[in-house]
Amino acid sequence: MPDTPAPRVPAARVTVVGIGADGWDGLPAASQEALRGAGTLVGGARQLALLPAECAGERVPWPSPLRPAVPGLLAAHAGREVCVLASGDPMFYGIGRTLTEVLAEAGAEPPRVLPHPSSVAYACARLGWPVEDTEVVTLVGRPLAGLAAALHDGRRLLVLSAGAETPAQVAGLLRERGFGATRMRVLEQLGGPRERQAGDTTAADWPPPSAAGGTDPLNVVALDCVRAPDALRLAAAPGLPDAAYEHDGQLTKRHVRAATLAALAPAPGELLWDIGGGSGSIGIEWMRTHRACRAVAVERDAVRAGRITRNADALGVPALRVVTGRAPEALAGLPAPDAVFIGGGLTAPGLLEACWAALPPGGRLVANTVTLESEALLADWYRRHGGELVRLAVAHAVPVGGFTGWRQAMPVTQWSVTKGAAPREAAPEPPATASHHPAAPSAPGDTP
Structure with a gap:
C-alpha cells in the first residue's frame, strides 16, 4: 500500500499581530x-481577552502542545482571514517563527507580521540599558539551567520569565x-x-519560592551580574577549568581540550558528534x-552518560543530547554532523569508517588518543586522507x-582533517642504496 502523503496546509491568509500589556489602545491603526x-482570531486566553x-471574528485559544496543532488549526480555517495574536514582537522568541516555518514547510506564503514593542525594548528603556549590549x-x-551559560561578571542580562515563580528560581540558580x-x-x-518594578535587591536576599505569589506572571528579570571572588571563573572561550566538571578521570584535560575545540572549529548552528563522551567536556564546550x-x-557507560547530563546542566547547555550506547552501532539514525570528535573507542571495528561516511563535504573530524595501537590507526588514516597529525604534550610544575x-x-596524538580537502601526497620512496641518508629539516639549535 503506498504511503499517504502528509496533508498540506491550505494557502491561508495569516496575519500575526503583536500586542502588549497596554492592549487594544496601544495598537497602531494597521493592527487594529x-x-x-x-x-478567525487565534491567541492565548489573556491576549484574546484584550480585544474589544x-x-x-471567531476566537480560538491556542491548543497545547502548540506546534503540532498549527497545521490542523490553519486547515480548519482555510479561506478565512486569520489573525494570530502574539506578545510584543512576534519574531522575537514568539509565535511568528513557528508560523513562518510551518507555512514554509507547506509551501504557503509567509504570514504578514505587525510587530509591537517587545518586553526587551521596554525593559531596556526603563533601565537605561543599550539593547545591543544586553544579553x-x-x-x-x-x-x-540554560541561564548558567550566560553568567559572567559585569554582564547585564534580561531573563524572559515563564511565570510568577521564575524570579525566585533565577535567584536560586544565581546563589x-x-x-x-x-x-x-x-x-x-x-x-x-x-x-511596576517589583524588587531591587541581590539574588542572595531574594525572597524564597513561597513568596512568589506576589509576583505578576507577566514579568522580565533584570540582572547586573556579580561573581563572588571565590567562585569558579567560567570563561567564554574553550578550556574551562577541570574542576568545572564532575568526572571519574575520563576527562579531556583543559589544555588538550582547548586545542581540540580549536581544531573542531565550531560555528553557529553546527552539530557535533562527541563519541566516547566521558564527562561530556568537548560537547559541552562546543555548545x-x-x-x-x-x-x-x-557514551556506552550508563553511569558516565548520567554524569554528562549533570555536567551539561551545571554548565548551562541542558540541550546537549546524550545517547547511551556503543559506537558505531549507536550512531545509526543520528542527524548528520558538521563535525565529529572521537575521544575513545578508536579501534572499534568500523568506527572511523562510519564517522567519515556520515560527514558531509567540508565536515571536520578530530580524533585524540594516547595509545600506540590507536596512534598507528590514525597515522594510516592521515596517510590516506591528509589533514594534520600532531602530538600534544603538557607538563605541570610540581613540588620536588x-x-x-x-x-x-x-602525550596525546591528535589527527584533524576536513573532508573534501586535498589528500596528502605520499613522500617519494628513497633510492635503495646502503649509503642513502634522508635529510630532515632542522630548526635553529638542532643537532643534525
Missing part, C-alpha cells in the same frame, strides 16, 4: 484594522553558581497601566561557543622536595 477584519467586541535569555518553555551578589530587578506588565551550536554525546620540577602528562 487587521483584527477587526479577521474571520468590535473584533467579531537576553528566555526561560519560556526552556530549562532554567548556587556563586552569583549571589547579583542585583535583581523584576519588571512587571511592561507598557501597560499596571506596570557554549554559541547558543545555536548543537551536540550529541555518545624543596624545589619545583616538571611532571609530564601522557
